[in-house]
Structures are given as C-alpha cells and as structure tokens.
Amino acid sequence: MADLAKMRNEIKKIVQRDDVKYVIGYEKGTYGWRVSPSFARTPEEVDKFIFSPLCVNNLAVYLVLEEKLPLPKGVEEEKKKIGIVVTGCDSRSVVQLLQEKAISRDDVVILGVPCSGVVEPKKMKEMFGKEIGTVAIEDKGEKYVIVIDGKRREVLKEELVSENCKTCEYQNPVISDILIGDEIKEKKKESYSKVRELEEKSTQERWDYWKEKFERCIRCYACRNCCPVCNCKECMAEKTTPVWIRRSVSLSENAGFHIMRSLHTAGRCIGCGSCERVCPMNIPLSKLYKKVEKDVIELFDYRAGLDEEEKPLLSVYSVDDSNEYIL
Amino acid sequence: MSEFEPNIVAFLCNWCSYAGADLAGTSRIEYPPNVKAIRVMCSGRINPMFIVNALQEGADGVLIGGCHPGDCHYSQGNYYARRKFQIMRKILEYLGIDPARVRMSWVSASEGQKFADVISEVIGDVKKIGPAKNINRI
C-alpha cells in the first residue's frame, strides 16, 4: 500500500494544475468503517483524502456520471481534466472506457495505486457492524490490523478480503500517469472455482439457485449505476419504445434484466465486483459476471480492459470462431 | 394426455434461411408446423433480447437461422451473430435454462431439406425437455 503522505503530495500537485478540474479519491465516511468517494478541487481538500483497504468504490464510474446539460448561450463547456485515483481493477475500467471512447485520454489524469485487495464491506459489517467509531485498517500481508477508537485487533486477511480480490490477476494499475507506491510482485491466478462449482450442477439445480436470487431482486439498478462500463445514456431496461424489460418486478423480468446486463457487459466487465458489493439484496452477481469473463476467455481468448487500442469484443470477429452447437 | 407440442420461434435471415424455409415449403418437404418464423434482414440484426423476450412470452425454443459463414449478404453479419450466440448460449446454460432451447443454424437458400431437418431436430430436443416455464411472463 502506498504511503499516504506521499500520495496526498502527488495529488496536491495535480489539483493545483490549471488544466485539472478536480481529483476523485476517497475520504473517511460518516460512520465506522465506511469510506466515501471524495472530490478535491483545492490542496486543502486533498488533506481529507485517505487510502486504505476500505476504499472499495470503483471511482471510474464518476468519469461518465456527470450530466452534460445544455449550457446557456455564449457559455462554453469547461474542458478540464479530471484526476482519478485507481487501483488495478479500476484502472482496467478506465482502459475499457478509453477503448470504447466514452472518455478520451486527454480528459483524465490517472493516479495508479497498486492494491493488495480491498475489504468486503458486507464482511466488515458482519464483524464490526456495531462500531460507529473511527476505524483504521492496515494491510500487514497475511493479516489486517484494525484499530477502532484506539482498540487494536488483528484479523486474518482471508476472512475480510473481497472474494474477487483473492484471485485478482491485475493488482497493479494497467494504466497510469503517476504510479504511487511500489508495484506488487506477487502474481495471483484466477481459477473460477466458484463458477466451476455451479457449472457442475444440473440444469435444474442451477435454475433453482438463480431463481431464488433473481426473485429477490428489487431492481434498484444499483448494480448498473455503480458500474463504469454501464454508461449508456439510456438503458435498455428503461426504454419504453419498445419495452424490452417490463417495469413490473417479477422473476421473469428480473431474470430478463440480469441476462441482458450480463450480455451487455460481456467482454467489458473487468470484475471489480462493485455490483455485488452494492446489491442490497445480496445477489451474487460476481458469480454471474465471472462466468461470462471465463467464457469470453475460453471462447475468444479475450480479456477486457487491458489495452486501450484493442477493439471491443463484439465489434470484431474471427472466421475461426467456434462453431460448436451450431446446426 | 396429448403430446406436448412446443412453440418454436425462428428468427430467419432474409437472404438464406428464410429463403431456405421457403424452398422447403415450395418443394413440399414436410416439417413440423410448430414453428413461427420471423424474418429479419440478417442474423447479425438479432438482438439477444429478442430471444429472451421470446422465451418470456411463451416460446419453448428459439432458433436463429443465418447464412453459412462466408456467405452473409452483408459479408460479416453472421460472424457477429455467432459471437453473440456463443456467449448467450453459455450464459443461459449457466443460469439453468436448457441450451437446447436456443439454437443456431446455418441454412442456405438452397437447403430446403436441411431446414426441415433442423426444425425436426430442434423440436425433437425441446420435446424431450418439456415446456419452458422458467422465465415466462405471467
């Protein structure tokens, strides 16, 4: 993990640049272990910035979230860069956005931070959900040292770290203007063990599994809204002419929505796990998107968010693509 | 009890498979009548949501018909369709929707007999797994 003082210094330098509007980072949240996205326009605001394994939000979403409202006559759009703090997976989101031309490289200043995994808020809540006091956390390799209101505790990393981080293959940012902290040498391998586990079950068992999850969905679209690659101006889920997904919340429509989203993020999802993290109904979305990721690798040997020059998966083809299962 | 007769929706490309289906008809090749054909200009035009919507609206199986690789009227539409299909098939299978319900086939304008065979095979497979109820709209 990066040295905080050094990080703030670097960010301050960027905030002070004339061509930078603001820098997106993290600050301490309003209670307990919660961390909040933060926007710094001045060096003083940078002093609020923190960086710890509790910083889980994928900030890349904010690059595409700002509404472009029609400006009054004579007023020109403020063309300034946005600085953003990214970890390995978030940097892949940025690459993906660049690849799809959702943003241009000149619009962003990327501050890369190598990341050795983030804490899963839901696990954190289970363990320390009753603590409202300030939570400080430090990554000590195998363990997290957690200090709450001066009380020190140690927890095995295994127990708290986010599932997706356990098998993260890209702990170092794949793109950055400034790299803060030392690159992580250790290499992990994604084994898709959970996906495989489900794959081995029967069709009926798999349907029973997902049926229960999809029935629960309340269609708050938090999964979609927190997702950097879900940046369509108008989502098909809300289109009324024609209606692709009906407005009613039922198994059929919920399943339709999740099938649609998994297809639309195929070859684009970089597996940050945000969607699963924000789901208020604990739907294991990563298990779905990891499956798509795995298939895309197996079928087309394609990995999202690594090369900004690469063409998007579904806008290219190869004559040698699999003919399996085609009559 | 009468035998289950599945509803099959077939999205057929204008230039090959639809013509193939036509040929099957004009050549009086018999094939099961459970198919509702929807003509699209190209298999590449088929939005995966067409398939989801068909399954939601009561189809027991969906068939996508396109030109043989290399023969697409628009030169590459069917290649794109193939990519989408392969991903879609895997996702549906993973979610517990039998992959036999969503099939793809290359049928050229001259393959009337192949069209009839494909239809028979799809219907035979769907009959084996029974009606689709998973994501039906109520």
Add this chain to the structure above:
Amino acid sequence: MRKDRIGKLVQILSRNTLYAPVERDGVTTFEKVEKVEDIKFDYQNSDVPPKNVLFPQTETTFKYTLGKDQKIEVPKENGKNIILGIRPCDARSFSILDKVFEKDFLDIYYSEKRENTTLIGLSCNEPGINCFCTSLDGGVGNKEGLDMLLTALEDEYFVEVATDKGKAIIENSPDLFSDASDEHAKKKDEINKRAESLMKRRISVEGIEEKLDKIFDDDLWNEVSMKCIGCSVCTYLCPTCHCFDIQDEATLREGRRIRVWDSCSNPEYTLQASGYNPRPARINRVRNRIYHKYEYYPKNFKVIACVGCGRCIDKCSVNMDIVEVLSRVKEI
C-alpha cells in the same frame, strides 16, 4: 407472555396471512410465514421495510380484456393480514404514509390493506449504528401506528395493546397471555432506556423546514450530490417513500395496469414526453429526495416523512448520509 409461547401465537396468527421477518442469504425481509422456526426474531431491522406488505412493489390495479368489447376488472382482495415483529420505526412509517394515501383521494389499494392488517411490533433492544428514530418523534418502544407491541424481556414478552385490533388478538387466545406486573413494566422501561442510550446518531430537526426553505440554491447541494450514483436503493428501501409508476402490461388480447415503486433518483421519473426534464441532474434529484422528506411533506402533512430507520445510510454504497447532510444544512 412467556417467550416459549410465541410458537403457539404464530400458529394461531397464521390462520390469517402472517408476515414476519425471514432471513435468507443475509438479507432480512418480511415474508409470508407459517412456522415459527422460519421467523428471525433477533434481527436489527429488516433490509426491506415491511411497507411492501401494504404497498407491494408491483401491484395490479386492474385487469382488462382488449379487442371489440373492452372490459375492466378489479382484483378483489379480502384477506386479513398480520405483520408480526415490525419495528416501531417502520410501524410509524405507516401512520405517515396514511396521510398521503388518504388525502383528497382515498387510495383504496393501500387503505383496504391497511384496514385489514394488524401490526404487532417488536421493540428494538439493540438499535443499529445508523438508527436515529429518537430524533424524529420515534423511539425504540413507540406505539404509533401499531396495534400491539412486544418487548423482549429475559424470558417473556411484555405485551402492550394499542388498538382494538390488538385487543382482539389477546381476546382470541387469552390463555397465552397473563397479566404483567409492575416489575415487568419497570424492566421494560429499563430496556427501552438502555436501547435509546445506545443510539449514537442524532439530528435536531427543529427549524429544519424553515432552514431548507432558505437554502434551496445553496452550493451544498452541488457538493453532496457529486458522489451520488443515482441508484434507487435509498428510496426503494425507505419505509416512507411512496412514489410509484403506473404502467400497462398487455398482450394483444388482455392486459393489466400495474403500479410499481418508482424513485425520484431515476432520471426518467420526471422526463417529459417532449424531452424536457425539470430535474435533469443528480443535484436536482438528490435535493428533491431530501426536500420531499424534510420540507415538502411537513408543509403538506405537518410531519417529517422520515422515521430514522437508517436504511438509506446503511445501504448507500457511496455514503450519502442524510444525517450528515442535514447537520450540514443546519450549519449553513
């Protein structure tokens, strides 16, 4: 009532449609139950508020046939419902919702269900870290909106009856209940007091309406709305949010008109057919949510449309914290 008799009570109550907290995959919701084993009594608060019992997320308002002779048909619902284990804050939300659903035009879909539902509350002995009901005229043992309130003592439930509907439950199964002693009442007060002292979050809502009146155009709203990602978690999971959408869902032959929860954080919510949107940006929508609860609703109904359940704080992935926002409002 002794705690071991709760099973018997559930058995009796489940002759009606009984809703109670059920946990699945770490998510607690109010669902139809029949057995006491399915019920989770030691929950902090359900993740989804029980408003979905009286105001379902998707509700058919009527069905119709299309074609030459169009016919409209309203589904009939006459069953009696009981919600067991509802928290006082959520129960209070119904008395707030009553106002909007009853004013001017009576919303029969809501009010019929409200009439036919008995609410049996369960006091909070262990409030969550983001609970702030005491700041909003609520309390861990508040009976507003409830028909009956249970408070878990050591081996017993202390039962308080608030309405005739609650009384009826006792009269139907008198052998389950026995008279409480002063000792019990004292213990209950102690437990309540202890729970309320555990509540760490507080806002002072005094004068908030007037204050909000003055700062509509303040820069604060720009600042706080920056981090909102615009999902509907806060509104869907809010026990007092009552906005809905009306949609037709039909085939060529028949169809139904449904109403389904909607959220002001959704841009389509106010988008007009002409393409004009009065609330085009997140700042407008974030502000509207807070204003609706703390200014518009008090103006219209003399009560703040927030019960302090803390769900919107708990569930927000970007830490949009209404307590924090309001305390900043007060500081301006």
Add this chain to the structure above:
Amino acid sequence: MENPYLPNLAKIENVIEEVPGARAIKTFKLSFNDEKLQQSFEYEPGQCAMVSILGLGECFFALSSSPTQKGFIEVSVLKLGKVTAALHQKEIGEDLAVRGPYGNGFPVEDWEGKKILCIGGGIGQAPLRSLIKYVLDNRDKYEKLDVIYGARSSSDLCYKKEMFDMEKREDMDVHLSIDNAEEGWDRFVGLVPHNLTRIKPSAKNTIAITCGPPVMIKYVLLSLKELGFEDSQIYTTLEMRMKCGIGKCGRCNIGNLYVCKDGPVFSWAELRQVKGEM
C-alpha cells in the same frame, strides 16, 4: 368505495385534425359509455383528465371543452410520445379509458367582474379554449375578453376555424400571430410576447392567464410585469410528467405542490413562493 385509479370507457364521437405534420394535434370528442356518468361528469375550465389506451398507458390532458357544453368532453392531443402517437391512430367509434376530472381548474368564480386576458401558444391553447368558451357562455359575468394566441406557422394554429370565427365577434378581441411571415397572413407576425407588448392590454382589473411552452411563459411573464401586472393577477397552467393524477405518485411536484392535484392552475404569486424545479 370509489376507486380513483379505475377509468371508465368512453367512445370517440369525433376527431378533428387541428394541426397536420410531425407535431400533429388532434381534438377528440368523447362521451362516456355510461350515460349516467356522462351526465354527472362535472368539471371546471382548466381541469384535466387521464385518458388512456388500455394496453399502452395513460396521459394527462387538459380538457379543452367547456363545462357549459353538456354531453361530451374534448381533449386536444399533441403527438409526442408513445401513447399520444397511438391516440392519433384512433378513429371514431373506438373506446378510450378516461378518469377524472383532476386538478383545480381556473378560479372562474373569483374572476367574475374582471377583464380576462388569455395568452396562449401552440397546444397551450387547449385549457384556455375551455376558459374562453366558458367566459363566452357566461358573457355577462365578465368584462372585456382578450385572446392572444400564436403558433409557429399558420398551419400550426390550433382551433383555426373557431379562432377565425371568434375574431369576427364583437364581444371579444382575438389577436393571432405566427412566428414567421407567410403569404396570405395579414395578421401579426412575431412571437407571442412581442404581440403582447404590441397590444399593451391594461393591467387594471385584469387577470392574465398564460399557457404554452416554457420559454414563451418566461417572456410573457416579463412582458406582463412591464405592463404593470401584479403576481397575483397572473395565472398559468402547467404540465409535468404524471402518472396517478391524484397526488400520490410523487413525480409532478414543484416544491410541495403537486401539479396534478394542487394545480395545474397556479397564480404566479403562488409559484414564486415554492422551492422546487419547474
């Protein structure tokens, strides 16, 4: 118990094509299939109704007929979205579903003895038409009646025949305008606010009611202020995206006011007080 969400079937008695083209406007004359209901259906000028096509959806329209005309109601529909486009396909004899009336309507009784100034633009004339007809049918209760109405072009003018007929009446003044000059148009050419400043109606004992596109309302307000109108003398009728029509579903709020229930008619004095987006 009355169910406010339940519409009643009404037959299309007549369809008048007011404006052709991409932004077409049609006026539908409807009468409820249930005759008793038709007789008991009472409303005020400026009130609205929810008109729906079963299977497609509902839309909120101002009633453009006057309550003084019995036996039918009229709505004018601008083709814009999914439902309105489908409405334009409907023909005489087909059924629509209608519920209402909703909203507050114009406070016509309070205005008795005053001069009435209607300023409309485009489809915004619909609620004003109801008011104008009402005033004409109760002519002795009101002073002077002025109608200022404009549209983009002469073919975009709504209720053309009626308006031309009204121009000839002696008991009212009608000032029509179009935005750009056209051959054969001998009336005013220019925007509605310009027409207003040209005519310079007196503010004394006058109520000004304006309805039209938001930009027009904005500049009409400025002009009215210049002419000396007080906030309480200016009324407007608004529109918003609506679903329930009865103040429950939440979306049509301007501050704490719901356009569907507390509006759509507001005085400018009221609107200025409200904290909310319009």
